[in-house]
Amino acid sequence: xxxxxxxxxxxxxxxxxxxxxLLLADVAFNTGKYVQGFxxxxxxxxxxxxxxxxxxxxxxxxxxxxxxxxxxVVVVDETLLEAVDVTNGLRKDGAxxxxxxxxxxxxxxxxKGYEGKVYxxxxxxxSVAALGKYFPNSxxxxxxxxxxxxxxxxxxxxxxxxxxxxxxxxxxxxIEGNMKALRMSLQEVK
Amino acid sequence: MAIRERLSGNEAxxxxxxxxxxxxxxxxxxxxxxxxxxxxxxxxxxxxxxTEFVPVxxxxxxxxxxxxxxxxxxxxxxxxxxxxxxxxxxxxxxxASCRLPIALACVNRALSGPININCDHSDSMGARDSGWxxxxxxxxxxxxxxxxxxxxxxxxxxVRLPIMICQDGFITSHAVENISLxxxxxxxxxxxxxxxxxxLLNQDHSMAVGPYDIPAYYMExxxxxxxxxENAKQVILDIAAEFEKIxxxxxxxxxxxxxxxxxxALVIINSAAGTAKDAVDKLRAEGKxxxxxxxxxxxxxxxxxxxxxxxxxxxxAVMDRCEGFSSxxxxxxxxxxxxxxxxxxxxxxxxxxxxxxxxxxRVENIEEVYNALFDILETGNVGETYRYLSLRD
Numbered sequence: 364x365x366x367x368x369x370x371x372x373x374x375x376x377x378x379x380x381x382x383x384x385l386l387l388a389d390v391a392f393n394t395g396k397y398v399q400g401f402x403x404x405x406x407x408x409x410x411x412x413x414x415x416x417x418x419x420x421x422x423x424x425x426x427x428x429x430x431x432x433x434x435x436v437v438v439v440d441e442t443l444l445e446a447v448d449v450t451n452g453l454r455k456d457g458a459x460x461x462x463x464x465x466x467x468x469x470x471x472x473x474x475k476g477y478e479g480k481v482y483x484x485x486x487x488x489x490s491v492a493a494l495g496k497y498f499p500n501s502x503x504x505x506x507x508x509x510x511x512x513x514x515x516x517x518x519x520x521x522x523x524x525x526x527x528x529x530x531x532x533x534x535x536x537x538i539e540g541n542m543k544a545l546r547m548s549l550q551e552v553k
Numbered sequence: 554m555a556i557r558e559r560l561s562g563n564e565a566x567x568x569x570x571x572x573x574x575x576x577x578x579x580x581x582x583x584x585x586x587x588x589x590x591x592x593x594x595x596x597x598x599x600x601x602x603x604t605e606f607v608p609v610x611x612x613x614x615x616x617x618x619x620x621x622x623x624x625x626x627x628x629x630x631x632x633x634x635x636x637x638x639x640x641x642x643x644x645x646x647x648x649a650s651c652r653l654p655i656a657l658a659c660v661n662r663a664l665s666g667p668i669n670i671n672c673d674h675s676d677s678m679g680a681r682d683s684g685w686x687x688x689x690x691x692x693x694x695x696x697x698x699x700x701x702x703x704x705x706x707x708x709x710x711x712v713r714l715p716i717m718i719c720q721d722g723f724i725t726s727h728a729v730e731n732i733s734l735x736x737x738x739x740x741x742x743x744x745x746x747x748x749x750x751x752x753l754l755n756q757d758h759s760m761a762v763g764p765y766d767i768p769a770y771y772m773e774x775x776x777x778x779x780x781x782x783e784n785a786k787q788v789i790l791d792i793a794a795e796f797e798k799i800x801x802x803x804x805x806x807x808x809x810x811x812x813x814x815x816x817x818a819l820v821i822i823n824s825a826a827g828t829a830k831d832a833v834d835k836l837r838a839e840g841k842x843x844x845x846x847x848x849x850x851x852x853x854x855x856x857x858x859x860x861x862x863x864x865x866x867x868x869x870a871v872m873d874r875c876e877g878f879s880s881x882x883x884x885x886x887x888x889x890x891x892x893x894x895x896x897x898x899x900x901x902x903x904x905x906x907x908x909x910x911x912x913x914x915r916v917e918n919i920e921e922v923y924n925a926l927f928d929i930l931e932t933g934n935v936g937e938t939y940r941y942l943s944l945r946d
Binding site for chain 2: 388397398400401402404423425426427431
């Protein structure tokens with residue numbers, strides 16, 4: 364269905380790509396959309412490549428298959444560029460967002476001739492600066508929201524603050540760090 | 554006021570269970586069971602329900618505990634999946650023959666082996682002859698709605714049979730999607746109190762549950778069980794009509810989609826029905842007369858109603874997410890063909906085994922099935938009636 368926004372996430376087990384996909388579904392849900400957020404389960408283990416998906420639509424979503432021709436691809440771990448065909452089926456009028464310290468120009472040669480837009484975000488730098496630890500999913504979430512424009516920065520930050528307060532009710536000390544990571548990422552995605 | 558939410562299928566069923574607030578949940582708390590007992594045990598720990606949660610050491614014990622608790626007179630439920638359901642096998646039959654209206658949330662996943670954790674219907678289809686009512690769900694909304702209706706059907710005096718509410722493993726159980734929830738008191742009022750007429754803890758009327766049954770009476774008891782299952786059909790429709798009043802959502806024995814003037818149709822169960830509806834719309838836009846029939850109630854099997862609904866369809870593909878090893882197709886195929894034959898239908902019918910072990914089902918795959926049905930109509934030749942969809946060469 365052409366009016367459905369389709370996003371595919373590539374990560375490694377333990378990095379939170381599934382959680383990020385579910386958070387994106389939450390954010391879109393809170394803007395009044397119909398959403399799907401689901402992981403593809405394999406023989407999961409820490410570090411193995413995993414895939415997760417989002418569909419976002421103004422109308423009820425009936426299809427229950429994986430996504431093969433996404434508008435957007437998010438790569439949470441740069442080393443997957445060599446292990447997985449991340450641009451497979453990615454639409455030319457879409458974009459890929461990669462967690463990397465490198466520039467889009469430096470990474471494009473690894474993308475098997477992909478002609479669409481390439482964005483990068485240094486989620487490691489942001490996460491370490493904001494949280495003191497490497498949790499890439501908050502910066503990657505902010506990056507995909509920025510690139511797709513599914514909501515403006517301010518509404519997104521408000522939504523996420525509410526969401527984190529709920530999610531981290533038992534450890535409120537990490538909320539501010541995650542919020543900082545989101546704000547930095549919204550500024551730095553390029 | 555309906556509550557707009559986004560939940561996984563597992564969360565949705567756990568919330569239905571919280572709203573029902575059963576007396577007992579007995580469940581195996583880890584794999585191969587589902588996240589449902591995990592979510593529910595949180596509600597127990599938080600004091601949101603008064604349920605006695607019995608974490609047992611196996612699924613065999615889970616169903617045994619359910620049998621004991623329900624026989625004692627307590628409204629009882631459980632949840633499981635895949636090999637967990639297989640390990641309950643012996644007690645499934647006991648629950649049904651003792652006429653114990655236990656509710657079970659089944660998340661449909663493959664049985665071993667080869668070892669596979671993903672979606673197909675081998676687990677509940679294997680239990681189809683155990684005497685349990687089986688209701689299937691396309692998405693999280695239907696899984697929730699069906700579970701809210703479960704006890705009203707199972708506990709009805711004309712029925713008194715256990716009930717299994719099924720949904721697709723991972724595809725809907727782990728996917729977060731929009732859902733409309735009913736308010737707690739609306740569900741509470743709809744489900745009502747459980748007041749069994751006969752139960753073990755009734756000191757004024759002692760009884761035995763599950764004693765040896767001699768050949769002189771065994772058949773009569775089985776016949777009573779079969780009559781109860783037949784009665785369930787009308788009760789399911791009556792409860793659905795009541796449910797529509799509180800939810801606005803309409804349920805029947807099955808759902809038809811663009812079937813009225815269809816030349817080619819699919820019969821299908823659970824999540825792939827949604828994908829197939831998108832395929833129907835796509836082909837309808839090309840002028841092709843296609844439709845589908847989605848099974849909701851598999852036990853009791855609404856044979857006459859299905860044959861009636863399909864009577865003008867020229868070519869039918871029955872979609873089995875389960876291999877039956879009959880060398881003729883899967884269990885749904887056998888049931889549908891039997892229904893059509895009994896009704897004297899002359900439609901061409903093929904059976905597809907599809908999506909087993911989690912093989913993804915795309916809109917394009919379903920289009921391929923419809924196109925194969927049109928080939929049958931054009932050539933008049935049915936060809937192979939037992940097919941595999943999306944099989945690698």
